[in-house]
Amino acid sequence: xxxxxxxxxxxxxxxxxxxxxxxxxxxxxxxxxxxxxxxxxxxxxxxxxxxxxxxxxxxxxxxxxxxxxxxxxxxxxxxxxxxxxxxxxxxxxxxxxxxxxxxxxxxxxxxxxxxxxxxxxxxxxxxxxxxxxxxxxxxxxxxxxxxxxxxxxxxxxxxxxxxxxxxxxxxxxxxxxxxxxxxxxxxxxxxxxxxxxxxxxxxxxxxxxxxxxxxxxxxxxxxxxxxxxxxxxxxxxxxxxxxxxxxxxxxxxx
Amino acid sequence: xxxxxxxxxxxxxxxxxxxxxxxxxxxxxxxxxxxxxxxxxxxxxxxxxxxxxxxxxxxxxxxxxxxxxxxxxxxxxxxxxxxxxxxxxxxxxxxxxxxxxxxxxxxxxxxxxxxxxxxxxxxxxxxxxxxxxxxxxxxxxxxxxxxxxxxxxxxxxxxxxxxxxxxxxxxxxxxxxxxxxxxxxxxxxxxxxxxxxxxxxxxxxxxxxxxxxxxxxxxxxxxxxxxxxxxxxxxxxxxxxxxxxxxxxxxxxxxxxxxxxxxxx
Numbered sequence: 001x002x003x004x005x006x007x008x009x010x011x012x013x014x015x016x017x018x019x020x021x022x023x024x025x026x027x028x029x030x031x032x033x034x035x036x037x038x039x040x041x042x043x044x045x046x047x048x049x050x051x052x053x054x055x056x057x058x059x060x061x062x063x064x065x066x067x068x069x070x071x072x073x074x075x076x077x078x079x080x081x082x083x084x085x086x087x088x089x090x091x092x093x094x095x096x097x098x099x100x101x102x103x104x105x106x107x108x109x110x111x112x113x114x115x116x117x118x119x120x121x122x123x124x125x126x127x128x129x130x131x132x133x134x135x136x137x138x139x140x141x142x143x144x145x146x147x148x149x150x151x152x153x154x155x156x157x158x159x160x161x162x163x164x165x166x167x168x169x170x171x172x173x174x175x176x177x178x179x180x181x182x183x184x185x186x187x188x189x190x191x192x193x194x195x196x197x198x199x200x201x202x203x204x205x206x207x208x209x210x211x212x213x214x215x216x217x218x219x220x221x222x223x224x225x226x227x228x229x230x231x232x233x234x235x236x237x238x239x240x241x242x243x244x245x246x247x248x249x250x251x252x253x254x
Numbered sequence: 255x256x257x258x259x260x261x262x263x264x265x266x267x268x269x270x271x272x273x274x275x276x277x278x279x280x281x282x283x284x285x286x287x288x289x290x291x292x293x294x295x296x297x298x299x300x301x302x303x304x305x306x307x308x309x310x311x312x313x314x315x316x317x318x319x320x321x322x323x324x325x326x327x328x329x330x331x332x333x334x335x336x337x338x339x340x341x342x343x344x345x346x347x348x349x350x351x352x353x354x355x356x357x358x359x360x361x362x363x364x365x366x367x368x369x370x371x372x373x374x375x376x377x378x379x380x381x382x383x384x385x386x387x388x389x390x391x392x393x394x395x396x397x398x399x400x401x402x403x404x405x406x407x408x409x410x411x412x413x414x415x416x417x418x419x420x421x422x423x424x425x426x427x428x429x430x431x432x433x434x435x436x437x438x439x440x441x442x443x444x445x446x447x448x449x450x451x452x453x454x455x456x457x458x459x460x461x462x463x464x465x466x467x468x469x470x471x472x473x474x475x476x477x478x479x480x481x482x483x484x485x486x487x488x489x490x491x492x493x494x495x496x497x498x499x500x501x502x503x504x505x506x507x508x509x510x511x512x513x514x515x516x517x518x519x
Contacts, residue, residue, distance in 0.1 A: 047270075054267035059260045064268065074492075074499045075275055080458045081470045082488035085477055086278045089285035089485040096281035128278065131271070189361025192458035196474060206363040206459075213367055213463055225371065228364040235361070 026208070030230065033188060033205045036119065040126040041183035045176060047127070048134020049142075055135070056142045069139065072132035079129045084196030087125045091116040117198045125197055126187050133186060134179055141175035178245040181238050188235060205231055279492065286486035300482040309472060310487075317469035320384060321454035324392040325447045328400045331393070333443065336404045337435060340413050347405075354401040357394055362459040366391065370464060384466045391460045396453055400446040407442020444505045452498040456491060 055065050090097045093110060102108050115121055145168060153163040191206035199207060205227060212224035289297035304310050339346050357365065369391055416438065420430040436443070458470035473491065477484035 050267050051271045054261075054264035054271075057261060057264055060264050060268075061260065068268075068271065070499065070503050071275060073502070074496050077452050077456070077495050077499065078492050080456050081473050082456065082491035085473065085481075085484045085488040086282040086492070088477075088481070089488070090278045090281035092481075096284045097277065128274075131274070189363065191361065191363045192462075192470065195458070195462075196477070206361060209363050209367065210459075210463060213370075224367055228367045231361060231364055239355075
């Protein structure tokens with residue numbers, strides 16, 4: 001059935017549509033979608049890694065880890081329309097944080113070019129599910145980073161930086177890259193969040209597909225299918241990169 | 255080398271995390287409490303308006319029924335399948351897990367475009383009804399989460415011994431499955447079910463593109479005219495996910511955790 005869905009998406013698209021989706025403005029929209037995904041995946045991976053390490057490292061009370069993991073499970077699933085509105089309520093034109101910063105700190109975000117309905121706003125909102133996802137995905141890998149390695153390194157006179165440079169990061173790298181690709185796909189395929197937030201101002205490819213499929217003004221399902229096929233190609237490439245990385249990172253996790 | 259106290263940098267990162275995660279939630283709560291007339295805190299008007307809106311009840315009921323239907327169909331389909339594959343066809347397991355990755359890789363927006371196209375000729379009792387088309391789409395969406403949860407469950411029990419013991423005591427396949435296997439994988443099945451509940455209650459993309467009035471599209475409609483109510487509904491939606499995840503953690507306490515991430519973006 002799933003395979004059938006794809007055949008249709010492809011078969012329904014003539015070469016004309018395939019040619020069209022690499023033209024402007026769609027080329028820019030693909031690029032924008034990829035850019036947003038790369039940025040949120042990059043920032044999300046970095047922050048998620050730091051938070052996950054802070055959560056797991058020795059000295060941090062155990063209960064904090066339980067709370068944070070459970071919360072990450074919730075936050076990673078809290079997406080779409082409600083998430084978009086939560087951020088509008090926070091950082092929208094009359095949002096709580098916006099008015100607070102204006103009244104108490106004397107800085108008007110919107111007068112300085114910030115808007116939650118723009119690209120930065122979408123990226124900020126995506127981070128709300130990207131960071132928890134990274135925490136959930138990377139935690140087992142950090143668990144695999146054994147305390148003995150760290151002790152061995154320091155016995156041999158390594159500094160903390162040297163430990164990370166020569167042991168920690170190289171061991172974690174496949175997991176980090178794998179998680180990065182997962183986060184990329186996660187953000188690349190997001191529709192509802194961006195739709196709720198910036199349906200009319202940030203033209204990500206999923207938004208355009210939704211627009212062409214159900215659009216009140218123009219409706220061209222075949223073209224939507226061609227655009228969807230383009231997305232699928234990008235994700236398939238990412239998946240091909242993911243599988244070998246996954247295999248490699250599994251080696252250290254026992 | 256062993257630390258007795260939490261490291262300072264860890265404190266900084268955890269505080270950053272807490273701020274980033276909690277501020278939007280607190281802000282949403284405060285926003286939803288603003289009064290419609292004065293735009294000031296605090297009034298429960300947004301909440302009372304929601305409770306008296308019959309659309310709220312009808313959409314949330316539809317979403318909930320869809321969630322239950324999806325869970326029922328998924329369990330009926332996947333429990334026997336995964337059982338059989340583990341028991342008789344272990345070589346098919348990698349194939350199945352590869353198939354389970356497909357809904358992961360395919361964005362919902364692409365899935366809905368493909369499905370709408372595929373079922374265009376289907377009879378209208380299926381295509382025009384949420385219980386037909388939408389539930390089918392959600393079963394596909396829930397497949398990976400159900401599969402990985404069940405797969406982990408079946409792997410942690412001694413399937414062959416249980417099946418043989420049950421059969422040498424004279425049980426048929428049906429009895430074995432419902433009275434011996436099912437109680438043993440209950441935690442996994444419940445875990446998958448709660449994840450599915452969270453997915454279906456929050457799913458917007460497919461419902462909106464196929465023009466069904468479930469809960470998330472209702473929030474979107476409300477937001478166009480009543481931002482404070484939309485904030486209240488967003489908070490409610492967060493609580494639903496929170497409840498589902500809490501249930502997931504509680505049923506799975508002390509056992510290997512099932513996958514915790516569902517995608518409804």
